[in-house]
Amino acid sequence: MEVILGAWEEFAKTITPPAFTMDSKALRNHASFMLGAIAADIGRPQTELEQSLKSRGLAPRGPGDTAAETHAMARLASGYSIEQLVSEYRALRSSVLHLWGEVTLGLPTDMSDVTRFNEGIDQALAESVARFAMITKEAAENERQRLNAVLEAAPVGISVAEAGGKVILCNPEYKRIWGEPPTPESTNEYGAWQGWWADGSDKDGQPLQSHEWALVRALSGQDALNDRVDIQPFHDAGERRAIVLNAKPVRDSNQNIVGAVVAQMDISHQVKAKEALRESEAKFRTIAEAMPQMVWSTLPDGEPDYYNRRWYEFTGVRECSTAAKMWDGILHPDDRDRVQAQWQHSLATGETYEVQYRLLHHSSEYRWALARALPVRDASGKISRWMGTCTDIHAQKEAEDELREASRRKDEFLAMLAHELRNPLAPINTAAELIKLVANDERRLHQASEIISRQVSYMTDLVDDLLDVSRVTRGLTDLQKETLNLQAVVYSAIEQAGPLLEARNHELRLRIGPTPAFVSGDKTRLVQIIANILNNAAKYTPQGGQISLVLEAKPPTATIRISDNGSGIAPSLLPHIFDLFTQGERTPDRAQGGLGLGLSLVKSLTALHGGWVTASSEGLGKGSTFIIGLPLQAAGESPAGGDAAVTRPVQPSGPVRLMIVDDNTDAAESLASLLEAKGHQVVVVGNADRALAHASLGQMHAFILDIGLPDMDGYSLARRLRAKPETGNAVMIALSGYGQAHDRVLSKAAGFDYHLVKPTDTVELTAILNQLGSPQESS
Template sequence: MSIGDFAAKTAGRELATSADAQGLVGAVLDTVASLVVVLDREGRIVRFNRACELATGFTAAEVVGRSVFELLVPADELGDVRPVFERLERGEFPSRHQNRWRTKDGGARLFDWANTCVLDERGQVELVIGTATDVTERDRAERALRDSEERARRRSAELEAVLDAVPAAVFITRDREARSMEGNGFCLELLRLPPGRNLSASAPGGERPRGFRAMRGGQDLPPEQLPVQIAAATGSEVRQCEYDLVFSDGEVRHMLGNATPLREPDGRLRGAVGAFLDITELKRSEQALRGSEARLRALADSMPQLAWTARPDGYIDWYNRRWYAYTGTTPERMEGWGWQEVHDPASLPAVLRRWRESVATGSPFEMEFPLRGADGRFRRFLTRVYPLRDEGGAVVQWFGTNTDVTELVEAQEALREADRRKDDFLGMLSHELRNPLAPIRNSIYILRHAEASSEQAARAQRVIERQAEHLTRLVDDLLDVTRIARGKTELRRSRFDLLDVVLRAADDFRAMLDERGVALRVELPSAGLPVDADETRLTQVVGNLLHNAAKFTRRGDQVTLAVRAAGGEAEIAVRDTGVGIDAALLPNVFQPFVQGARTLARTEGGLGLGLALVKGLVDLHGGSVRVESAGEGQGAEFTVRLPLAVPGAARPEPRAGAGPGGARRRVLVVDDNADAADSLAELTRMLGHEVAVVYDGPSAVARARAEPFDVILCDLGLPGMSGYEVAKAIRAGGAPGLRMVALSGYAQPEDRRAALDAGFERHLAKPACPDDIARVLG
């Protein structure tokens, strides 16, 4: 009879027997080791034996009469225990289940329950009796075992993954003779063998792997001398063992391996494990490194920079040859901190501070400072120093270079100066373009209100002419400088006497100088000076030099224009006794936009382009120009030298003659600027021609096809349909005998060529001179 059956029988009797009998039953139940609990059909505790008290910490007095569900069953297990109790009530017993009970100390223990019931006279469940064994420790042990097995399984999987992932060949043998050997994936790949093959060179003959041999020093290694076999047989560890694997196709792989024995718990040998690295690439790298060290030193000695290395503490221990060549020092003087002697004392404290900071923090060093050369002069160097670190990140060496940036620094300073001059130029340009507008506007007002034949009107006209010429000269100077800078200036060479050009220029400027009270002296040789040159451009050169002298002389000063032959060259000198040139300005006097000091009034005007044009044009002619001045208030002298013409090598170019005049022409004027078109039409009518005006390209094409015209004066920059397209469209329609002339502010050589290619016969730059208009109209 089981404890449960006994409990059921005695519990049934206990309800009807005497107190002595009840005490006897209770004593019996308290003696059993199993937990016995009796519940009524509502789950209230009727009996709670001694084993229950010991397991839970509750006494019978504390629990009898209370609900087992509320007192002992944890809330998270009620959903499992109540269905068991309900099945017992339905008569489904005996039954078994496991659940936890709370203990008095706040813990919980697991019990394995066997349940039965006591029925009343009607066959209804009256009592539920449960007997249990405390399986808490067994459950913990089982859980620990399962966890241990799972950890072991995971560790085994992880170990296999590690072995397959490591870039090393891992061998393992489980017998002292190493007759059978396994390996990881890298091992199989290295040996070119499929999975499952015995990898041991000590295997029985038919099982030995083929296709490679283990060798050292050109000799085959016997199997017993291989690292894993040695460790398995002797129990000794094998360290840093090198040998070669030579494959049947001739490939050789260099191996480095360690092997260690495997032992039973009692210490008996049971095999060995070995790990081998393929050091083929390392061997090649070492060989290449040894071969490259000499090349690297040679490279460091031949590089344009000064180079050096330093210890982690900043102590410099090597310089390349270029350092010694530049500084003129010796290794003995420079070692350590001796480099300080070639530094500028003014910058040395900052250099030392920055270098010590880098050494202390391990951060790269970059700084620009001067170094003294063997000639005693200082040059600017950009110094960069980088740390070389080991695998742990510690600085093991410093490598530094000093790059000569003297020319770069000077170029940057020149760029900044050029930028400043550009800003000055923009201010001057604004002033110079606005200045002529005031007298032009005033003169227009006078013309509008004065009698047409009055002296006032005549003066106003002369003012407008002068100021228009001034504006034209400014624009022409800008275009000329641009063309020269871009190499787009074309010289029209012919042979002529340079003295003719000089005399004309002198005559042109004499009146201006006389008005200012400045004397002009001309000194010419007795014989002519023939040159092969562009007459117009040389006239411009002499004129610019005289104009420059006029601007910087005062009343009572003198300008001398002297020409002479010197060593196969013609020399033109313009000397003045004016304000002179500051020594700081002399090196830059021929740069665009460079001017001497001016007052705010800027009475003389100008953009600082005249002398730049002189140099550019003289250079194009294969000549040279120089300037000399003793300083401010000492005057200045500009000297131009040009090659004289070689006898018999003249290259005259035909000049364009004036067209036939006097004929009345039908002229079509095309310009989208109404003022420009209408004023040009009025000028053309004043020249005696019949004129029509249109303001866009399509109208010009339609008008030219509808009416016969002798000449078309057409702007190039028309919106929508350009002047080039107008010319092509009109030429496509025939138009025999029609002369087309392009008028445009686009006046570069390529613009002229494009106009001719489109069908124009001539190209005139805006603003066109009325005389030029008259000539092209014929």
């Protein structure tokens, strides 16, 4: 057996294709096992039928695998083909016959053994081939099943065609894409498929011809890769789908084309998603560009990737510049560290970003902006980008600063008001205490009375200023306009300011032209305007200073220029000099007080006359100049005036019977005591109902009525008294805390003859009462 195996092994090496693909030991082990089985069979007697069956490879087999089948499985596992397996058996048969034919070997040559041996080889070959074929068939079926599974599960449509174009295989995805397409027999039938190029090339949008389909080009030997087309499925003529085609030819061992395969990927969802994204981005950009705010966005790491046009217009930065480093050049240096720290905190935590900073405007000035940004998160909650805005809040910041400044001035004003009110209260209180102690000392009583009178007059002036400002700023001032010679108005203002000018020993230089300067205005208010500025000049100029007043009339405007060599106006104060509550610094040299209302009142009253006022100063210690401008009016032109004052017959003087109606008991009783001391007969009541029901109502010559009564105001009470026959001709005197022209008009309409403002001017009231006398005395 060893000789036969050695000779067979050498012979097997010469077989084409080579059969010897196992190592020598494995080859010999399997061959000797099979040869041993054949030799054992030769030694067993057999019938002619058995011999015949063996010759045809049909011998009955026992249980389990035969030696030949084991041999076949071993050869298949080592990579043999069926041709190589058959060649191996032929080589074995040839080597045995060749060996037995060698007479020189001295081996016995029994032909029956040779026949039996060949029959054994035939039987082994049949068994080996049968097992080999069975295993190969099973492997092929398994491969086919795997291929079918791949085709079924593939997310792309796959179809296979023969060389002539007949489609022999298509998977479910292919059918879904095309909607149960027909099965063509050749490429001539490919015209039924409708598609249009969608690759962005010159032929984009054009229909595909039959020869342009990827499968047809693959059958011609081309590799058709990444064809982007839109197709119309067979089941829906109104639908379009976007697909990508990849096709390659299938070749045999001789490189002949035997067919082609095409893979088709449906990208309709991706295309629609991209289109939706483009539309969404277009909408976003449209909205962002339309917004009046600056809009920007960044990547998750904070790197900017978008700014709208408003941002570029505001900053003046070159468009399309988005680098983060450019922020260093447009943020105010004092804000950079704070802004950067806040931005990094938001990036690290995902918290809303909100900060105010100064941004360099294209005008080269820094303007305040409010920046806000929110994170945009994906479905998993991860930040995908940041969306932010910048809002120009410069005007708001300036307004806030102005409000703070106005609040500060208001607080200073209130403090000054408290101070100015306390100043006269102290001597009034002292004088009142003095009166209690020196009741029999006429000189000291007179002195205390003078103190109280002066201080009350000063407090009245303060309250009048407050009321004036309130009325003017709310537009409630009614001007009693008439044609006035501005020269006379100026002299009246100088006369009013004269005591203060003389007290501070100032020199007033006048330059007033001889030509009259006529204006339309309210004389009282115009005198108030000029006197206010003169008083200011006197207050803010050290003792013995120089003040000049120049009146010029150059149509269409008359100007009054008042200059002084006083303390001047600080540059920081000058822009606010006419604002409410604004006042220069008080110094020990300032003999007069004040609330800082005068210049605000000057500006408002001048504007009501159609004029203007300006202030200038070269700085502290260099004096100041105020210029008032008023529109001139031709002489003799008289504006419409108000109603004429109501006059009543003056009766002979003498004691008067009168009633005071006031809910302030102290005020009413003190006034009654004063009038009784002057010889008049006075009745005091606390409200309107008691006044109307008083027994001596018809005996009264005059009524002094408080306007602010609790149950019925003074206006209504006056009307009721005028309506009564017994009191209809009595003198009605209004007593009110309001003394503006509007208030006087209301009291006049209610039937009052006189309107007095609290605190009561006793001199004026005494003069009114002295004009009246009792009917008994005058008869």
